[in-house]
Amino acid sequence: MDAHAIVTGIKRGNRPAAPPIGFIAHLDTVDIGLSPVVRPQVLRFKGEDLCINRQEDIWLRVAEHPEILDWLGEDIIVGDGTSVLGADNKAAIAVIMTLLARLDHEVGHGDVFVAFVPDEEIGLRGAKAMDLSRFPCDFAYTIDCCELGEVVLETFNAASCEIGFTGVSAHPMSAKGMLVNPLLMAMDFISHFDRKETPECTEGRDGFYWFKDLIANDSEAILTALIRDFDTDGFNRRKHRIAEVAEQMRSRYPTGNVRYQITDTYRNISTSLARDERAVALLFKAMEELGIGKKVIAMRGGTDGAVLSAKGIPTPNFFTGAYNFHSRYEFLPVPAFERSLEVALKICQLAAFD
Template sequence: MDIRSELTQRFFRYLAVESQSDARSTSLPSTQGQQRLAALLASELQELGLDDIVLDDHATVTAVRRGTRMDSPKIGFIAHLDTADVGLSAIIRPQVLRFEGVDICLNAKDDIWLRTAEHPEIMPWGGHDIIFSNGTSVLGADNKAAIAVIMTLLARLPPDRDHGDIHIAFAPDEEIGMRGAKALDLARFACDFAYTIDCCELGEVVLETFNAATADIVFSGVSVHPMSAYGVMVNPLLMATDFIAGFDRNDTPERTKGRQGFFWFKELTSNDQEARLTVLIRDFDEDGLLKRKECLREAVRLAAAHYPSAKVSCVITDTYANIGQSMKADTRPAERLLAAMKALDIAPKIVPMRGGTDGSVLSARGIPTPNVFTGAYNFHSRFEFLPLDAFEKSYQTARLLCLS
């Protein structure tokens, strides 16, 4: 079987296991589908002859492929089991279609088309075979393409093991706060540095991510019957909307780009008694994140002063950190990655990721972990797509990282 066929076959097999994460769940993993996928991968790793395979109750799978090069660094690969819940179907029906440079029908029954005018990023792939969903779900290349790359790599590494030790981790619930990476026992993933393979188009390299925090704000109002509300009632919903209105409308995800941070007013629920607001805070610079936290706290103080008969409370929790600091402390993972891409004639596109990966957590925990592209585009979208050429380039890059 050729590389593309094996990559595609494995990818489709992993897509057949529904593994959306669920942010409403407090368990780890948040969904049982991730446990099923973890069990499948552990079984396949056993068949491939890896050592120290562990599947724990949190659906985290770790293993080691022992090498014979004692002078080589111990490298790791980590990929996440979950697909993002973005309100689409959890059932993924992948298909390989030839893109001929014109609008392409993903689903004739539901009349779902990928329009080139709306998605010009597909235009360089005219004349190529591309994997799509049927338009009712995400494709799930984020991150099952990465799982397919890693498993194909392990199946095809030379039997003489002429490489250093290669550590593998598959972790749950990356899409909902990197919960799996935070719980990962690093004694089971004892590498010198690692790579996430996650999202990102052909050639994209991530050496920097956001610093991230989450603010949970509770507005406790004063609830009385409308007949006696004058001068007494304090509506918590209006408290929350007044609070939001006090921020710069241009300091939001949809109006910032590049290295600009933002406040994302993510969720608001309310009743007569209280309103709960979730705010995501993002900034590439540590000082910038600290200033944003203080800005939010000051807004909370002002809101409390404006409504003296009500209450406002705020809890801010750090979510993940910029991997950039660890990249400066240990340049080897980035150097090896860029050298591998140069050898494969892949032009690197080094981008500051306006988000985070499991590598953000691992880097903060002492394992420098940049991100390698899967080759996919439009992740978290029904129009996510994965060109087979880019998919194979991701595999080739991972392979060269092991053998160089």
């Protein structure tokens, strides 16, 4: 473990000609304002609503979560409704640790590197701080979120923005023509963006602006926003729009001030994957041999693999099997969980003998 709390390790192989491969998962779970205490439980889904917390009368209702119908008669791992389950991404940690234990009993495999990183949920900070000399693999796999069979070969391009508004404070008795309210400046700034280009109004390959936080007092307001777009040109246009609106605001409030900073967070992994097709080819072959239908998706988010891919280690993402991540109704079907492990094992085997 290094100074950033990043844990890396290696499972030495017995097939020297095999390419070194890696698996990465993040240690942190998302904070959505619920309890930090997770109380997982295993319930059998029999086709009826699941009571996950009798004391608080919290139910996972089939009408609201029809995706659970695919798991009739199966065991489901779920929390108690007072927190997220945290399968995103503790499920992947369990898969990787079990993989390392199971590799002791497999016929052969090459060197397998593993990494567990913190702070994925707050900007992929752990992956960005990785010392790649401790993770010297040809290619790797992120195991993160996603239902059975889902594979991520494309992510958003992402940036974070901080827009600062400096106003002019004044007492209400003499405010006319003098007061510049930084809170209203921030609201005015937001109004220049299409309300339909927000996360709740977009899907598929649509990009968006997400105004996340606003802190203000009489003199200053700080607005934070996220930019997301799959297309590089569209991504750059969105960043330009932030700058354009900031300039308009400076003209509108000449006695105030507007400043902004845009920081790239991660890039679409698709370009990096195209440079070395072995990672994707092995993943698809593993799923085919296991009889798992692949569902290739463009992830409306990012993974640690987006950082590694940008640094030269092609890193696609495959499923843990969980549903409703970042929700009190997150659940993980046990059979899907087990299939995630089977894919990881099969990849190691195929890499050793292909």
